[in-house]
Amino acid sequence: MSSKKFHPSALHEKPGIPAPETISGYAVQHIQKFRKLQPSANELVAGILNGNITALSRAITLVESTSSAHLAKANEVITSCLPHANKSVRIGITGVPGVGKSTFIEAFGKYLTGLGKKVAVLAVDPSSTISHGSILGDKTRMEELVKDENAFIRPSASGDTLGGVARKTRETITLCEAAGFDTIIIETVGVGQSETAVHSMVDFFLLLKISGAGDELQGIKRGIMEMADAIVINKADGDNVKRAHLAKVEFNRALHLFPAKKSGWTPTTAACSAITQEGISEVWTTIEKFLTLTKGNNYFFEKRKEQNQYWMLETINEQLKSNFFSNPGIQQSMAVTKKAVQNDEISPFAAAQKLLETYFKKE
Incomplete structure (x- = not known):
């Protein structure tokens, strides 16, 4: 039996340090609750029109989001702000x-x-x-x-x-x-x-x-x-x-x-x-x-x-590109087509045309 002592790794997890008494438990709960709340589009617009920087920042974050779930809300905020722009x-x-x-x-x-x-x-x-x-x-x-x-x-x-x-x-x-x-x-x-x-x-x-x-x-x-x-x-x-x-x-x-x-x-x-x-x-x-x-x-x-x-047309181009690459059928065909192009089995232009035809047929 080895007499070598076991030394625990310096990377092991240690018990957390309890919050000091100077931190209000109510304040912690209030902050956590506030962070979870998502303001409505009307609340964001009202804040923006009142010059509230927090509302403006949150609205910009919403607009910059690539999540499709945020698109409708972002459009609602922008549409409401247009008359004031x-x-x-x-x-x-x-x-x-x-x-x-x-x-x-x-x-x-x-x-x-x-x-x-x-x-x-x-x-x-x-x-x-x-x-x-x-x-x-x-x-x-x-x-x-x-x-x-x-x-x-x-x-x-x-x-x-x-x-x-x-x-x-x-x-x-x-x-x-x-x-x-x-x-x-x-x-x-x-x-x-x-x-x-x-x-x-x-x-x-x-x-x-x-x-x-x-x-x-x-x-x-x-x-x-x-x-x-x-x-x-x-x-x-x-x-x-x-x-x-x-x-x-x-x-x-x-x-x-x-x-x-x-x-x-x-x-x-x-x-x-x-x-x-x-x-x-x-x-x-x-x-x-x-x-x-x-x-x-x-x-x-x-x-x-x-x-x-110009930006209307750019938005259409961007949305078409996004829809194309997120299409399940295209995603399945993409890997095989890429490999065929790399192996010179098909030209890049013919491959692109083939993928586009697949996309429009599925649409």
Whole structure:
């Protein structure tokens, strides 16, 4: 018989520590009961219209849910909020990673709340293609703005959405507008994917750049520049001021090579520093000039009508895709078809056509 002593694993479970007497049992029960309660659609709408941030946050979570059980309730909330929406200016902000989008938005947002405006920031964080997780750290990076009572920051995961815009960002805008926010800022994950999505839900599209990141004309995608209503060179402070203003001149020359915009607006360039606040007020002045022009020639309102149509069609595409991949018959055929494609027994195009025919026959 071995004389070796048995040592229990350090990973074994130990008895729980009893709650101290300072914790009220009634309070614990009340909190647990409250967490289990799910407010009705009417209660959420009432809270949103009263500017209740908790109700707004819960409604956004409901809208972002991929559960089919939440779809009807989410649609009811959005429909009830629609008559109270469309009273804000929507600003899209994009730029390469590291350009200082979050720092700029915090400085810009603080400036706007200082003018008495209510600002909602819808920050989209990139999702990992491996773990599918997101850090959602925008509130941490905007530590001053997040404490402002006239500001609301909502980070969302981009998921597999093209363009770095969260799946339900368009509906979230409606909820924020109904809650009384008159300025909606949408921050994308950065240039690299199609930015058409964010451009199709905002009134003003702002492109942030930095100097010294390479050739000023080749280091940017032409499509992004054509969509931009203004280009702002950020980080124009310290030793970088001269380079930033040189970059501003180069971008201004490049903008003149593009066709005129339907809006009648001529895109502008500017330099600013989110750290020193230099140039922040000028950005808002530019946006105000844009709004005056586009509302005066009716482009502003026509563009919003076109955007509504665009998102109707996008929603149909998304729903069709979701229904296709969740169809039991397709799920059964998918594995076999994938294997056949991998083994070159059938072309990818013929395989796709076969699956689509199977789907529509079952429908």
